[in-house]
Amino acid sequence: DTGVSQDPRHKITKRGQNVTFRCDPISEHNRLYWYRQTLGQGPEFLTYFQNEAQLEKSRLLSDRFSAERPKGSFSTLEIQRTEQGDSAMYLCAPGDSRTDTQYFGPGTRLTVL
Amino acid sequence: AQKVTQAQTEISVVEKEDVTLDCVYETRDTTYYLFWYKQPPSGELVFLIRRNSFDEQNEISGRYSWNFQKSTSSFNFTITASQVVDSAVYFCALSEALNTGGFKTIFGAGTRLFVKA
Numbered sequence: 001d002t003g004v005s006q007d008p009r010h011k012i013t014k015r016g017q018n019v020t021f022r023c024d025p026i027s028e029h030n031r032l033y034w035y036r037q038t039l040g041q042g043p044e045f046l047t048y049f050q051n052e053a054q055l056e057k058s059r060l061l062s063d064r065f066s067a068e069r070p071k072g073s074f075s076t077l078e079i080q081r082t083e084q085g086d087s088a089m090y091l092c093a094p095g096d097s098r099t100d101t102q103y104f105g106p107g108t109r110l111t112v113l
Numbered sequence: 114a115q116k117v118t119q120a121q122t123e124i125s126v127v128e129k130e131d132v133t134l135d136c137v138y139e140t141r142d143t144t145y146y147l148f149w150y151k152q153p154p155s156g157e158l159v160f161l162i163r164r165n166s167f168d169e170q171n172e173i174s175g176r177y178s179w180n181f182q183k184s185t186s187s188f189n190f191t192i193t194a195s196q197v198v199d200s201a202v203y204f205c206a207l208s209e210a211l212n213t214g215g216f217k218t219i220f221g222a223g224t225r226l227f228v229k230a
Contacts, residue, residue, distance in 0.1 A: 031215055042117075042204050042220025043158070048211075055213035091158065093218075100146050100208050100216045104158035 004105030023092030136205030
């Protein structure tokens, strides 16, 4: 048990639709990270939060992507006008600021048709 | 730029064989962390180990052992007496400090390990 839940676990959508994913850490962590993993690759950093503040965004995060962490606990990642290239596993990871260890959730697998 | 290279794309062994997964990294940071994660067929990324750049002691945990050599920028992972349940993709990773205070994790492409009965 990683102490992180993600919802939904799987999402199939048609191109052009909007989707939203949610990440719920069980315990409190100041930092929360989002990554994307495409088939056959390692995860790639997308963005991270320190409490409610979104402090860093990767160049992978186009303007169709938006992330929030309104109360410094759970986080959402929204993709607008989805494209087939958005098909991937989206992983969230609460970060232990003391050790820099990130414990990954089970992920949301997005398939854009 | 920070980079992690796992040159072995796939490795296949027979149960009870020992296997070593190679990892080489590049970093400009003087302080950093190295990690190994396991991703079984179920898809979850399972944290295995974190190593501080100042600590070059090798570590053993059951059948797993890690060899960190700063001089060659390598952090290799050995599984002794492999078992079928060890079949998974293994990722080596490196922390990269962000200007805003956090750290992002840079992953290698992974090594897929098949352990045959």
